[in-house]
Amino acid sequence: MNKRIEIIGAPTAFGQRKLGVNFGPDALRYAGLIERIENTGHEVIDKGNVESPVIDMKKYKSEQNGLRNLDEVISFSNNLYEAVNETKNNGNFPLILGGDHSLSIGSIAGISKHYENLGVIWYDAHGDLNTIESSPSGNIHGMPLRALLGDGNENLTNIGGYKNKVKPENVVLIGMRDLDDGEKKYIKEQGILTYTMADIDRLGMSKVISETIDYLKAKTDGIHLSLDVDALDPVETPGTGTTVPGGATYRESHLAMEMLNESNLIVSADLVEVNPLIDEYNKTAHQAIGLMGSFFGEKLL
Numbered sequence: 001m002n003k004r005i006e007i008i009g010a011p012t013a014f015g016q017r018k019l020g021v022n023f024g025p026d027a028l029r030y031a032g033l034i035e036r037i038e039n040t041g042h043e044v045i046d047k048g049n050v051e052s053p054v055i056d057m058k059k060y061k062s063e064q065n066g067l068r069n070l071d072e073v074i075s076f077s078n079n080l081y082e083a084v085n086e087t088k089n090n091g092n093f094p095l096i097l098g099g100d101h102s103l104s105i106g107s108i109a110g111i112s113k114h115y116e117n118l119g120v121i122w123y124d125a126h127g128d129l130n131t132i133e134s135s136p137s138g139n140i141h142g143m144p145l146r147a148l149l150g151d152g153n154e155n156l157t158n159i160g161g162y163k164n165k166v167k168p169e170n171v172v173l174i175g176m177r178d179l180d181d182g183e184k185k186y187i188k189e190q191g192i193l194t195y196t197m198a199d200i201d202r203l204g205m206s207k208v209i210s211e212t213i214d215y216l217k218a219k220t221d222g223i224h225l226s227l228d229v230d231a232l233d234p235v236e237t238p239g240t241g242t243t244v245p246g247g248a249t250y251r252e253s254h255l256a257m258e259m260l261n262e263s264n265l266i267v268s269a270d271l272v273e274v275n276p277l278i279d280e281y282n283k284t285a286h287q288a289i290g291l292m293g294s295f296f297g298e299k300l301l
């Protein structure tokens with residue numbers, strides 16, 4: 001089943017403090033992402049990078065109401081929302097390249113309005129479920145999923161002109177191993193289906209993904225994958241701003257991508273937190289591209 005995939009570069013670094021993640025989209029293109037996807041038989045349209053406010057590193061140190069670079073994140077989210085919404089209007093598959101994870105506020109705003117019940121798979125070391133109150137850092141890349149679920153600064157929760165883009169029962173967290181106290185509490189309160197690294201160790205990735213698919217298939221009308229490269233172990237993807245030891249292997253992640261491809265339920269994806277400035281010769285982009293090959297249906301034989 002060949003698709004038309006629109007690549008949307010989201011060169012934002014405003015959700016955290018390290019310069020370089022804004023070069024993620026170009027690092028991924030330079031490493032051969034587009035050719036790799038085209039070789040799977042899909043048509044690829046590269047829409048280029050979304051416009052971003054200027055990055056002023058002096059301002060990066062400051063917070064606005066406890067939220068770092070709030071105005072820039074709002075402005076960028078609006079631009080990305082518009083681009084992603086247009087891709088969905090055209091009936092194409094959006095693949096958004098980050099950029100830090102705050103970009104999902106804009107991308108999922110542009111996707112979810114096209115679905116009654118969008119499912120979201122958050123493949124990440126982190127839950128990204130903080131609010132200003134529970135955040136240890138003020139970094140908005142630790143808050144996007146919570147904003148999409150309806151909590152946080154109103155300008156962020158209302159991107160795209162509507163709130164509550166995602167329902168807690170339609171979210172699955174995979175790869176978790178670094179959660180702040182407020183995030184743990186929220187996950188338990190809401191009963192969000194969560195697979196920690198300990199769960200992946202015990203069940204195996206195959207079971208984790210087949211359970212995830214069964215769980216979401218029943219009640220969603222499309223599934224979005226939000227893939228943070230820090231879900232993988234830092235040995236595999238060192239070029240990312242908030243590494244946590246003990247992550248998923250490259251093989252486990254390949255298997256996850258293959259199974260998601262075979263499900264035929266995925267309608268959009270974010271690939272985020274690739275930072276070539278702190279990488280080892282663009283290794284992280286290359287690893288991510290390998291995963292995208294499987295995600296778009298690459299077969300050895």
Ligand SMILES: NC(=[NH2+])NCCC[C@H](N)C(=O)O
Pocket residue numbers: 100101102126128130135136137138139141142143178179180228230242273
């Ligand atoms: N998308 C990410 N890499 N998020 C990391 C978040 C880390 C931490 N929980 C925070 O709120 O600051």
Ligand SMILES: [Mn+2]
Pocket residue numbers: 124125126228230231242
């Ligand atoms: Mn993360």
Ligand SMILES: [Mn+2]
Pocket residue numbers: 101124126128141228
């Ligand atoms: Mn993340």
